[in-house]
Amino acid sequence: MNREKVNVSDVIQSKTAVSSDQGRKLFKKLSANINNKVFTDxxxxxxxxxxxxxxxxxxxxxxxxxxxxTLNEYVALKTDGLPKSRADKIKLVMKNLKNRLSTHETNIEIFGEDEETTL
Structure with a gap:
């Protein structure tokens, strides 16, 4: 089993994770790891x-x-030691993303993949 520890600050070369451009750097790293079946903390x-x-x-x-x-299997977000406000922000974003995903998957089940729906 391949496992890699990824420090966000190393990937984006900054202690501030604020922009979409920085986010794309981490996205590319995590996406490559998932495609290569590397478990990532x-x-x-x-x-x-x-x-x-x-x-x-x-x-x-x-x-x-x-x-x-697949995402839950290969990517683990580690919030240990973070200030509560940052850990809460990560949890809130993840909750919102999961809710949005659930709605999208439900729409696909109801309307099919080829239909574009907006709720």
């Missing part, structure tokens, strides 16, 4: 500022490339 411990724009781009976009079961 993602650590945010050196990040001083964290925005939802970064999280939506880096983590949220993964939901568009793989199903949630």
């Amino acid at each position: 993602v650590y945010f411990n050196n990040i001083e500022i964290l925005t939802t724009a970064f999280l939506n781009t880096s983590i949220g976009n993964l939901y568009g490339t793989v199903d949630s079961k």
